[in-house]
């Protein structure tokens with residue numbers, strides 16, 4: 001019989017890559033998806049409308065699906081937006097994870113087993129801790145989003161310790177792809193650069209160009225999620241490339257690939273700064289390499305190139321009138 005996975009946040013970047021990864025391994029994939037959000041959902045998945053604020057709906061979906069593995073990827077995941085929507089972010093991103101854990105605790109299959117649980121924890125939890133950050137680095141969250149993620153992280157550990165559930169945290173550093181939302185900085189840059197190249201846009205407004213992030217490819221990172229749930233024991237793992245680059249480096253890489261100078265197009269707009277910033281993230285995923293055998297495959301330059309090439313295709317379609325995009 002096929003294994004059954006339930007993925008919250010199936011319609012997001014990570015959910016879509018994870019769904020493909022699981023479908024290739026003959027899983028039946030179910031998604032908990034807010035009503036109307038099916039853009040990135042693979043048609044082979046079975047969708048269940050609902051969201052992380054609704055405990056009774058989550059319990060009902062558990063009963064319908066009886067999953068073997070649960071991946072909690074759903075969240076209000078934009079850090080700057082979390083300063084505008086702190087309570088909503090705490091409810092969805094923090095308490096939402098607890099609602100899923102509680103459904104897990106109460107759900108048993110015919111042989112009395114609970115599903116295995118993956119929590120999408122975040123490198124934002126480290127704040128400005130000295131890098132490289134690993135599993136032993138203390139958390140110091142610097143946004144409502146990061147505070148909510150720390151809450152969800154510790155609930156996951158607590159459910160593992162208190163109820164002996166198989167519940168693991170993947171502490172993922174930034175991971176990007178052509179499916180990344182347009183309001184995250186990498187995709188905002190690749191879309192704008194491609195549109196500028198084709199004369200569809202002439203300016204790009206950004207915030208802090210000196211922030212440094214450890215950027216990997218989302219397609220590589222979903223494999224790590226799965227590996228965590230195949231391991232003998234539940235545990236917590238940092239997933240990162242070990243390399244750090246500034247937003248400015250990413251601009252240089254992308255505009256350079258298009259034979260453009262970003263200085264001619266980029267302007268700084270205070271609205272994109274945050275009340276407090278995480279200055280530099282760089283992860284050490286040696287534990288995941290050693291225990292799970294996980295390695296990132298796509299380099300920073302390859303990532304920038306593949307996202308730029310994808311957005312160039314989209315901009316060409318737009319220029320030919322096949323789509324109508326508005327710049328963000």
Ligand code: G4F
Nearest residue numbers: 077079122123124173174183184185186206207208211272
């Ligand atoms: O792309 P970002 O919005 O990602 P951020 O804040 O690092 O968070 C992402 O990664 C986390 C993992 O560490 C996830 F947990 C989280 O859900 C999300 O996926 O911003 C990256 C950097 C920041 O320092 C930001 O200040 O880019 C800087 N930046 C500069 N100008 C900008 C902009 N960010 C955005 N979104 N838009 C700008 O115009």
